Amino acid sequence: MNRDKNIRLLSKVSVWDLIVIGGGASGLGAALDAASRGMKVLLIEKYDFSKGTSSKSTKLIHGGVRYLKNAEFKLVRKALHERYILKKNAPHLVQNKDFIIPIYNWINFFFYGIGLRLYDAISGKWSFGSTKFLNKKTTIEHLNSINTKSLKGGIKYKDGQFDDARFAISLAHTIENVGGTVLNYMEYLSPRIENNSINGIIANDKIDQKEFHLSSKYIINATGVFSNKLMMSITSQFKIKASRGTHVVVDRSFLNSQHAIMIPKTIDGRVLFVIPWNNKTLIGTTDEETNEIDIDLKTPLTDIGFILENVKNYLSSPPKKKDIKSVFTGLRPLVSNKDNSSTKELSRAHIIHESDDGIIHMLGGKWTTYRLMGLEAIDCLLKDKTLQFGNSNTSSLRLFGFKDVVDFQDPLHVYGTELKRLKTYGAMVSISNHIFISEAMIAYAIHEEMAINLEDILARRTRCLFIDAKETIKIAPKVAKIMASVLKMDDTWTTKQLDLFLPLASKYII
Numbered sequence: 239m240n241r242d243k244n245i246r247l248l249s250k251v252s253v254w255d256l257i258v259i260g261g262g263a264s265g266l267g268a269a270l271d272a273a274s275r276g277m278k279v280l281l282i283e284k285y286d287f288s289k290g291t292s293s294k295s296t297k298l299i300h301g302g303v304r305y306l307k308n309a310e311f312k313l314v315r316k317a318l319h320e321r322y323i324l325k326k327n328a329p330h331l332v333q334n335k336d337f338i339i340p341i342y343n344w345i346n347f348f349f350y351g352i353g354l355r356l357y358d359a360i361s362g363k364w365s366f367g368s369t370k371f372l373n374k375k376t377t378i379e380h381l382n383s384i385n386t387k388s389l390k391g392g393i394k395y396k397d398g399q400f401d402d403a404r405f406a407i408s409l410a411h412t413i414e415n416v417g418g419t420v421l422n423y424m425e426y427l428s429p430r431i432e433n434n435s436i437n438g439i440i441a442n443d444k445i446d447q448k449e450f451h452l453s454s455k456y457i458i459n460a461t462g463v464f465s466n467k468l469m470m471s472i473t474s475q476f477k478i479k480a481s482r483g484t485h486v487v488v489d490r491s492f493l494n495s496q497h498a499i500m501i502p503k504t505i506d507g508r509v510l511f512v513i514p515w516n517n518k519t520l521i522g523t524t525d526e527e528t529n530e531i532d533i534d535l536k537t538p539l540t541d542i543g544f545i546l547e548n549v550k551n552y553l554s555s556p557p558k559k560k561d562i563k564s565v566f567t568g569l570r571p572l573v574s575n576k577d578n579s580s581t582k583e584l585s586r587a588h589i590i591h592e593s594d595d596g597i598i599h600m601l602g603g604k605w606t607t608y609r610l611m612g613l614e615a616i617d618c619l620l621k622d623k624t625l626q627f628g629n630s631n632t633s634s635l636r637l638f639g640f641k642d643v644v645d646f647q648d649p650l651h652v653y654g655t656e657l658k659r660l661k662t663y664g665a666m667v668s669i670s671n672h673i674f675i676s677e678a679m680i681a682y683a684i685h686e687e688m689a690i691n692l693e694d695i696l697a698r699r700t701r702c703l704f705i706d707a708k709e710t711i712k713i714a715p716k717v718a719k720i721m722a723s724v725l726k727m728d729d730t731w732t733t734k735q736l737d738l739f740l741p742l743a744s745k746y747i748i
């Protein structure tokens with residue numbers, strides 16, 4: 239992916255078939271669907287791909303066991319089907335993971351057992367493997383850090399785990415491979431209006447501060463929690479509500495297992511996950527309605543307290559605040575059509591809505607269903623048959639880096655077949671003793687993955703900032719220096735990068 243080349247393309251293409259605004263899961267899904275049908279597509283993202291909610295998820299490709307409680311069978315079925323497709327098309331990015339619900343009273347064995355059997359039944363031929371009941375001894379063998387007091391046993395079920403930001407980059411690459419164009423740091427400013435109708439957009443290149451007037455037959459708004467701002471003339475029928483979700487990352491020793499724990503009922507009646515991730519343990523998430531819509535939200539201490547309080551009874555030696563290596567908070571975009579429902583009650587289902595001005599809005603949804611959302615958005619805009627393109631083919635489209643034999647213990651598995659090429663970019667020894675990041679990864683991210691600044695490299699091309707924020711702050715000057723040498727930049731550039739990155743990184747520390 240080459241940003242300069244794509245910027246030059248902007249003055250060469252007179253009319254795009256489609257411009258997608260927003261480079262998170264939803265926008266990438268729509269752009270891929272359209273480009274793979276042969277449409278001339280441009281996707282623009284104000285910051286970096288997946289910088290919004292799409293890099294801050296729990297990293298599950300799942301049907302959503304908890305939605306069964308609300309009898310959302312259709313949503314679960316769709317998501318389980320998507321789980322199967324995503325694993326099939328991106329086996330280097332989606333892994334089959336064991337989740338265990340520890341059981342401390344016999345009624346729960348029965349209750350959750352039935353729920354998970356139903357989950358198995360709905361997944362049918364798309365199953366990742368069937369649910370198993372474990373006795374106390376086997377549960378402890380699988381989860382040797384579990385609190386054993388009053389433990390009766392466990393229920394083990396299968397679901398998918400992935401790396402959200404790496405998945406987003408693979409999608410961006412795939413879009414380009416099928417003929418689409420993607421640009422990060424390109425902000426949508428306003429619609430371009432001629433003869434009282436919208437025929438494109440005005441966008442600003444945030445790197446060179448240059449405005450572009452772009453013509454397009456269709457426009458998709460995929461700006462997640464920022465959608466209300468962009469819903470120029472949308473009917474008041476729908477509104478995006480934001481729900482804040484926080485995760486903490488602690489040392490691997492707190493879980494010390496390849497299996498994840500699913501805590502089925504938190505104080506506020508939700509679920510909480512304790513998951514092995516990048517040689518650490520990821521714990522989350524919260525669900526708090528908020529009006530504070532910010533791309534770089536600072537985590538409130540109440541969220542941390544909630545997570546630590548809820549995980550306390552399940553681990554023999556639970557983490558404390560001082561053990562937190564990193565903390566991050568994302569905002570769920572949830573569709574509401576009545577103002578008084580709480581975000582916990584709102585469905586995770588998505589809505590594709592065409593407003594009177596012809597703009598298609600992708601509202602709500604989950605990472606797991608990004609492909610389906612993309613397909614439905616493009617079907618919606620092609621329904622009037624003004625443009626002639628075929629049906630979606632993303633259900634069998636392999637994603638960039640596709641590799642079917644994968645060692646998920648290797649932190650570099652996310653590159654799939656690209657690892658070979660990455661290694662040609664420089665030294666592979668890690669520059670940190672705690673997180674794996676090498677010169678080759680930095681140079682590859684700049685040359686091949688449209689990484690523009692220090693944050694792109696440390697937060698999303700690698701996941702250093704999410705894995706261990708303090709260590710990331712320590713290595714940031716070294717990484718900035720390597721970037722400067724790759725980009726042939728001077729010390730002033732390096733200092734500016736650090737000045738921008740360090741205040742952001744401090745938000746990941748508690």
Ligand SMILES: Cc1cc2nc3c(=O)[nH]c(=O)nc-3n(C[C@H](O)[C@H](O)[C@H](O)COP(=O)(O)OP(=O)(O)OC[C@H]3O[C@@H](n4cnc5c(N)ncnc54)[C@H](O)[C@@H]3O)c2cc1C
Pocket residue numbers: 259260261262263264265282283284285286287288289290291292293294295296297298299300424425426427460461462463464481482483484523524533567568569570571602603604605606607
């Ligand atoms: C805490 C949490 C945990 C979650 N866990 C899971 C999970 O485990 N599995 C799962 O399936 N789903 C999960 N989800 C849901 C999933 O992450 C989201 O549904 C999904 O990432 C939303 O993607 P999006 O593209 O709609 O929004 P975003 O990722 O927020 O993307 C919108 C993009 O639009 C850009 N933008 C905004 N304004 C402009 C503009 N003017 N010009 C250009 N670009 C603009 C933003 O910068 C942003 O990058 C979770 C969500 C949260 C909050």
